[in-house]
Amino acid sequence: MTAPIxxxxxxxxxxxxxLDDIVLLFHRPSGQTHIVVSPxxxxxxxxxxxxxxxxxxxxxxxxxxxxxxxxxxxGERIEAHLVELLALxxxxxx
Numbered sequence: 001m002t003a004p005i006x007x008x009x010x011x012x013x014x015x016x017x018x019l020d021d022i023v024l025l026f027h028r029p030s031g032q033t034h035i036v037v038s039p040x041x042x043x044x045x046x047x048x049x050x051x052x053x054x055x056x057x058x059x060x061x062x063x064x065x066x067x068x069x070x071x072x073x074x075g076e077r078i079e080a081h082l083v084e085l086l087a088l089x090x091x092x093x094x
Contacts, residue, residue, distance in 0.1 A: 003054040005094035006082055008047035014090060016041075027089055034088060042066070043081055047091065055079040 015026040023041045025034045039062070046061045047053060053061070055078045059071065068074040085091045 003056060004082075005052045005054055006047060006058075006086070006091050007052045007094065008044055008091055025090060030089055032088075034090065039078075040081060040085070043078065043085070044090070052094065055082055058082075 013028055015028070017024040017026075018041075021037060023036050025036060025044075026032075027034065042062060043058060046058050050057070050061050055075060058078050059068070059075050062068060062078075063071075082091065086093060
């Protein structure tokens with residue numbers, strides 16, 4: 001089975017505002033504002049900068065800049081965040 005590929009929306013579908021340790025994400029299509037904290041902004045940045053990715057790709061990208069701890073546990077957490085972001089419409093699947 002092939003791992004799903006995730007994409008960040010292009011253009012101004014999501015407006016982002018950083019307020020200290022939190023980030024506000026306004027999703028234009030739904031009209032909803034989401035309040036997120038680390039590691040969600042970092043995941044979205046990794047998708048924006050590196051392009052479409054699987055959870056394993058994001059784990060590799062993020063491990064270049066951050067000490068992520070146990071790889072198995074971190075990979076599961078990244079996958080869980082991706083599932084939540086997909087459900088909210090903040091990223092899209094392949």
